[in-house]
Amino acid sequence: MKIISQNTAFGGMQGVYSHPSDACKCDMTFAVFVPPQAVSQPCPVLWYLSGLTCTHQNVMDKGEYRRLAAELGLVIVCPDTSPRGDEVADEATNWQMGKGAGFYLDATQQPWAENYQMYTYITQELPALIGEQFRVDMSRQGIFGHSMGGHGAMTIALKTPDRFKSCSAFAPIVEPTTADWSAPALEKYLGSDQSTWRLYDACALVKDGAHFPEFLIDQGKADNFLDSGLRPWLFEQAIEGKDIALTLRLHERYDHSYFFISTFMDDHLRWHAERLA
Amino acid sequence: MKIISQNTAFGGMQGVYSHPSDACKCDMTFAVFVPPQAVSQPCPVLWYLSGLTCTHQNVMDKGEYRRLAAELGLVIVCPDTSPRGDEVADEATNWQMGKGAGFYLDATQQPWAENYQMYTYITQELPALIGEQFRVDMSRQGIFGHSMGGHGAMTIALKTPDRFKSCSAFAPIVEPTTADWSAPALEKYLGSDQSTWRLYDACALVKDGAHFPEFLIDQGKADNFLDSGLRPWLFEQAIEGKDIALTLRLHERYDHSYFFISTFMDDHLRWHAERLA
Numbered sequence: 001m002k003i004i005s006q007n008t009a010f011g012g013m014q015g016v017y018s019h020p021s022d023a024c025k026c027d028m029t030f031a032v033f034v035p036p037q038a039v040s041q042p043c044p045v046l047w048y049l050s051g052l053t054c055t056h057q058n059v060m061d062k063g064e065y066r067r068l069a070a071e072l073g074l075v076i077v078c079p080d081t082s083p084r085g086d087e088v089a090d091e092a093t094n095w096q097m098g099k100g101a102g103f104y105l106d107a108t109q110q111p112w113a114e115n116y117q118m119y120t121y122i123t124q125e126l127p128a129l130i131g132e133q134f135r136v137d138m139s140r141q142g143i144f145g146h147s148m149g150g151h152g153a154m155t156i157a158l159k160t161p162d163r164f165k166s167c168s169a170f171a172p173i174v175e176p177t178t179a180d181w182s183a184p185a186l187e188k189y190l191g192s193d194q195s196t197w198r199l200y201d202a203c204a205l206v207k208d209g210a211h212f213p214e215f216l217i218d219q220g221k222a223d224n225f226l227d228s229g230l231r232p233w234l235f236e237q238a239i240e241g242k243d244i245a246l247t248l249r250l251h252e253r254y255d256h257s258y259f260f261i262s263t264f265m266d267d268h269l270r271w272h273a274e275r276l277a
Numbered sequence: 278m279k280i281i282s283q284n285t286a287f288g289g290m291q292g293v294y295s296h297p298s299d300a301c302k303c304d305m306t307f308a309v310f311v312p313p314q315a316v317s318q319p320c321p322v323l324w325y326l327s328g329l330t331c332t333h334q335n336v337m338d339k340g341e342y343r344r345l346a347a348e349l350g351l352v353i354v355c356p357d358t359s360p361r362g363d364e365v366a367d368e369a370t371n372w373q374m375g376k377g378a379g380f381y382l383d384a385t386q387q388p389w390a391e392n393y394q395m396y397t398y399i400t401q402e403l404p405a406l407i408g409e410q411f412r413v414d415m416s417r418q419g420i421f422g423h424s425m426g427g428h429g430a431m432t433i434a435l436k437t438p439d440r441f442k443s444c445s446a447f448a449p450i451v452e453p454t455t456a457d458w459s460a461p462a463l464e465k466y467l468g469s470d471q472s473t474w475r476l477y478d479a480c481a482l483v484k485d486g487a488h489f490p491e492f493l494i495d496q497g498k499a500d501n502f503l504d505s506g507l508r509p510w511l512f513e514q515a516i517e518g519k520d521i522a523l524t525l526r527l528h529e530r531y532d533h534s535y536f537f538i539s540t541f542m543d544d545h546l547r548w549h550a551e552r553l554a
Contacts, residue, residue: 008499009536064341066539222285259286262343 001133004029010070011036014060019129023121024083025114030126031056032134033066037073042137044276045075045130046269049122049145049152052181053100056080059146062258068266072273075136079126081148083115096181097188103176104152105200107189116189119200122152123160142166142272146261147230150217151176154202154235158210166275168216168268170261171223174235175203180228203238214245216271218264220254278410281306287347288313291337296406300398301360302391307403308333309411310343314350321417321553322352322407323546326399326433328424329458330377333357336423339535345543349550352413356403358425360392373458374465380453381429382477384466393466396477399429400437419443419549423538424507427494428453431479431512435487443552445493445545447538448500451512452480457505480515491522493548495541497531 004016012035021028037043046069050059056078059065069076082088082102089111090098098112107116131138143164145153150172157167176182177197186197198204219232232248239246254260281293289312298305314320323346325336333355336342346353359365359379366388367375375389384393408415420441422430427449434444453459454474463474475481496509509525516523531537 007532007534007536008497008530008540010540014536061339061535064344064539066536067341067543220285253285255284257284258338259284259291259343262341263285263287266344 001129009033010066012038012066012070014066016056016060021083021121021125023117023125026083026085026088028084028121028126029056029080031060031078032130033069033076034134035070035073035075038075038135042135043073043075044140044142045077045136045138046272046276047122047141047143047145047153048076048078049104049143049149050078050081051145051147051149052081053095054081054149055100058258059261062262064262064265065269068269072269074269074273074276075134077126077130079122082118088115097185101148101185103148103182103185103189103200104156105186105189108196109189109191112189119156123156140165140276142276144168144170144268144272145172146170147225147256148173148182151182151200151202154215155200155205157212158202158205159199161210161212164212166272167212168271169218170264170268171219171225171230171256172202172217172232173229174232174238175201177201177204179231181225182229203234206235206238206242206244211242212244214247216247216268218249218251218267220251220256220260222253223256223260225256278406286310287343289315289343289347291343293333293337298360298398298402300394300402303360303362303365305361305398305403306333306357308337308355309407310346310353311411312347312350312352315352315412319412319414320350320352321419322354322413322415323549323553324399324418324420324422324430325353325355326381326420326422326426326429327355327358328422328426329358330372331358331426332377335535336538339539340542341539342542342546345546349546351546351550351553352411354403354407356399359395365392374462378425378462380425380459380462380466380477381433382463382466385473386466386468389466396433400433417442417553419553421445421447421545421549422449423447424502424533425450425459428459428477428479431492432477432482434489435479435482436476438487438489441489443549444489444491445548446495447541447545448496448502448507448533449479449494449509450506451509451515452478454478454481456508458502459506480511483512483515483519483521488519489521491524493524493526493545495526495528495544497528497533497537499530500533500537502533
């Protein structure tokens with residue numbers, strides 16, 4: 001693991017690191033905020049998965065998570081959204097496919113399968129590295145994310161429910177198998193057999209029996225992608241009768257940006273901290 | 278005035294605007310955060326001046342001022358750091374001169390004098406526009422800034438003390454006439470007669486009789502520019518016997534970045550809010 005940068009912030013340390021990834025067969029970069037409490041005790045880990053076009057950096061710059069994470073004693077891990085590098089397949093003019101658009105899945109179709117193994121990377125390889133390199137309590141993990149990263153957080157929580165004590169999302173893509181901006185990517189990554197797509201779709205997973213006890217979702221009503229890509233009401237319908245609790249909050253005037261995310265960041269950090277205590 | 282963007286955040290509105298500037302003879306861009314309180318009452322105005330290489334956007338993205346400004350009811354105005362555009366003189370490879378490095382002064386030397394009238398822009402033209410276009414109480418103004426913008430805030434407060442009720446700075450250049458990274462710029466903007474430089478130097482202004490009642494300065498001790506460019510102890514020496522109060526706080530491990538600024542942003546906002554109440 002290589003240190004790219006380390007900056008003191010709110011009494012803790014915001015770091016950026018890179019490492020050669022076996023899963024993605026390229027160097028991967030990620031950000032970790034370590035709160036001041038980690039000096040004396042292992043701290044719980046909260047994973048933040050970012051949306052389309054983002055790297056680890058967007059939420060690090062604009063998410064405004066450090067002040068309260070330092071107060072609550074949370075380690076915040078922010079991975080990249082896809083494999084990177086000149087050797088990695090891409091559709092350079094399509095922001096919904098390839099680099100910046102890994103959709104947190106393991107691709108099965110060429111040329112994507114070669115590097116796009118983000119599900120394995122996020123659920124296996126990176127947690128092992130984090131557990132090894134940072135002062136963390138891996139028995140207390142939560143996960144959240146934005147948009148494509150909200151999709152990632154929810155599907156990963158549903159698929160590995162024993163690992164996480166909490167899950168939340170900002171404006172998640174809850175049904176990527178049918179959303180305008182994700183269905184074409186799923187076909188390219190996973191092939192034409194749509195039954196394989198259901199493994200990476202929160203609504204389909206719930207309908208097929210996956211379970212996670214409760215979710216918090218915040219969604220802006222002035223979000224341009226609400227009707228075409230996000231549609232949180234589909235998840236509300238999917239969980240009916242499933243013993244899954246959903247706190248879904250719709251906010252007038254808020255859009256899809258980090259102005260929206262940062263506004264509700266504190267609420268999400270408190271949600272997770274209560275469940276990771 | 279043209280709206281570039283407006284996003285709801287923390288119950289208020291973060292906007293970015295542009296307008297043709299008479300002082301700078303080019304289009305200028307600036308950011309304004311309007312807190313929710315402005316719906317029912319004119320709010321005090323806090324000016325944030327940014328440092329070298331920055332535009333209005335850096336602090337808007339990374340400064341983390343909106344949450345508490347929304348709570349305290351402060352309008353936050355973030356101007357650009359220089360004139361902009363293809364017609365504007367520049368030294369493209371020198372980050373300490375030209376675009377992004379206006380030093381908040383009125384240049385007298387060509388080719389700079391044509392557009393580099395940032396002192397007039399910040400103290401006359403932009404306040405008139407803000408007073409006209411936003412719901413603000415211009416009888417309650419404070420000013421702060423970072424690095425070159427800390428210099429700007431302190432010199433402007435010292436030169437127009439009746440306008441401002443509060444002034445603070447993050448890692449300011451307190452004596453630009455002698456600092457490595459500013460003296461060459463002052464010579465190019467103002468000419469070789471160094472007596473004219475003193476009008477844009479906080480230490481020199483105080484020694485020459487300018488007065489402002491109190492300052493808050495935060496400075497990181499791991500700041501790479503501390504000894505060559507910033508040296509807050511020079512200001513501490515300059516105000517001796519001058520009836521000027523200085524709260525100077527030095528912070529172990531903090532550097533010159535927005536990680537430092539955002540950490541102490543809340544303290545500065547409260548400092549100003551108390552004096553603007």
